[in-house]
Amino acid sequence: MRENIEKTIVSTEEIQKTVARLGQELQTDYQGKVPIFICILKGAVLFMTDLIRAYDAPAEIEFMDVSSYGDALESSGEVRILKDLDIPVKGRDLVIVEDIIDTGRTLEALIKLLQTREAASIKICSFLNKPARRLINVHVDYTGVTVPDEFLVGYGLDYKNQYRNLPFVGVLKPEVYEQN
Numbered sequence: 001m002r003e004n005i006e007k008t009i010v011s012t013e014e015i016q017k018t019v020a021r022l023g024q025e026l027q028t029d030y031q032g033k034v035p036i037f038i039c040i041l042k043g044a045v046l047f048m049t050d051l052i053r054a055y056d057a058p059a060e061i062e063f064m065d066v067s068s069y070g071d072a073l074e075s076s077g078e079v080r081i082l083k084d085l086d087i088p089v090k091g092r093d094l095v096i097v098e099d100i101i102d103t104g105r106t107l108e109a110l111i112k113l114l115q116t117r118e119a120a121s122i123k124i125c126s127f128l129n130k131p132a133r134r135l136i137n138v139h140v141d142y143t144g145v146t147v148p149d150e151f152l153v154g155y156g157l158d159y160k161n162q163y164r165n166l167p168f169v170g171v172l173k174p175e176v177y178e179q180n
């Protein structure tokens, strides 16, 4: 798996430092509240499990599965809800936990949906942010690392559902795509 990586974009050490910083920022901002961290499957799973351990205060966790990429390198533009929340969120403080914001389409669809459920607040926490690719202007409240316009894998991010378990974020060698 690692032999297919051309270069590292976010190292394991930088991941740990970034998650610790975000956990602290959230903890300060949500003092006295019990936020619900909503993990967007599958990419955000690794970030989510690290983030909630860096958040040392009462919180709840929930999961949603939304898909727009499938096996493709480009967002399809069509966002499908594959798994919805199990609980009502009216009056609750929500933190959407994402691995990456790219075009912003996934987030736009999610925010629209959650707004109809009358949450008290909706904030976005994304480990990676790729502003160069943005098609929809979404506000990201908590950003881990701003990354260049390259297709990334690792720490939850996949190519054809693989590479999510790499403990760093990197770029694949071009020949990996050419083989497919």
Ligand SMILES: O=P(O)(O)OC[C@H]1O[C@H](OP(=O)(O)OP(=O)(O)O)[C@H](O)[C@@H]1O
Pocket (backbone or CB within 6 Å): 040, 041, 042, 043, 044, 066, 067, 068, 069, 070, 075, 098, 099, 100, 101, 102, 103, 104, 105, 106, 107, 158
């Ligand atoms: O800003 P956008 O262009 O919408 O891209 C961001 C979304 O794309 C990825 O999900 P994907 O649909 O690939 O599903 P996955 O997390 O299960 O890999 C990622 O996890 C975000 O949810």
Ligand code: HPA
Pocket (backbone or CB within 6 Å): 069, 100, 102, 150, 151, 152, 153, 157, 158, 159
């Ligand atoms: O760079 C990326 N890599 C993997 N999945 C993604 N989904 C949006 N952007 C990316």
